[in-house]
Amino acid sequence: AQSVTQPDIHITVSEGASLELRCNYSYGATPYLFWYVQSPGQGLQLLLKYFSGDTLVQGIKGFEAEFKRSQSSFNLRKPSVHWSDAAEYFCAVGARSNFGNEKLTFGTGTRLTIIP
Amino acid sequence: DTGVSQDPRHKITKRGQNVTFRCDPISEHNRLYWYRQTLGQGPEFLTYFQNEAQLEKSRLLSDRFSAERPKGSFSTLEIQRTEQGDSAMYLCASSRGTLYEQYFGPGTRLTVT
Numbered sequence: 354a355q356s357v358t359q360p361d362i363h364i365t366v367s368e369g370a371s372l373e374l375r376c377n378y379s380y381g382a383t384p385y386l387f388w389y390v391q392s393p394g395q396g397l398q399l400l401l402k403y404f405s406g407d408t409l410v411q412g413i414k415g416f417e418a419e420f421k422r423s424q425s426s427f428n429l430r431k432p433s434v435h436w437s438d439a440a441e442y443f444c445a446v447g448a449r450s451n452f453g454n455e456k457l458t459f460g461t462g463t464r465l466t467i468i469p
Numbered sequence: 470d471t472g473v474s475q476d477p478r479h480k481i482t483k484r485g486q487n488v489t490f491r492c493d494p495i496s497e498h499n500r501l502y503w504y505r506q507t508l509g510q511g512p513e514f515l516t517y518f519q520n521e522a523q524l525e526k527s528r529l530l531s532d533r534f535s536a537e538r539p540k541g542s543f544s545t546l547e548i549q550r551t552e553q554g555d556s557a558m559y560l561c562a563s564s565r566g567t568l569y570e571q572y573f574g575p576g577t578r579l580t581v582t
Binding site for chain 2: 357385387389394395396397398399402404443445449455456457458459460461462
């Protein structure tokens, strides 16, 4: 069964500083990988996804992530954070099961706090 | 896209009562998912529909839970005889098909007192 580990429960960074959120996954085949963001009272919004091809993927809001098969990682990065980036970030792995179900398995999330 | 909508956004109920939640997916999406998210955790898969057929259920979905998607449009999730452990955010997501992203609704927050 697939699993996702987000080792950092809470990260605090200064506005304008760079950001890296860690994600490690466990899956037997080539994974589909996602990063979602959740703001208070809001649903999950997809930041970016990796299915195949270029291992560096660009997403919305200036985020990018790099798939490293050798390290089973899919870390999220942003060169300069804005106060509006404060939210909960979830890494997820998607795996096709029977009947075409592409259910997502999420990590426990990393809460990002931005300080002025 | 008008997005995925869920109703109600919040529900407070007493233990032992039945509750029903509704999810309206994006209109052209044939795949619909229910997830449950408890405090401090990521969402966990509950069940999956392709059109009107419920094709997979998680072990998390006890026999007190039932989900339907009549005519392959909106879906309902019913919890019978609610327990305090059912308190969570219930999220609905829909997608167009294979390798398409899942769009999530805002969720229904259930509190069982």
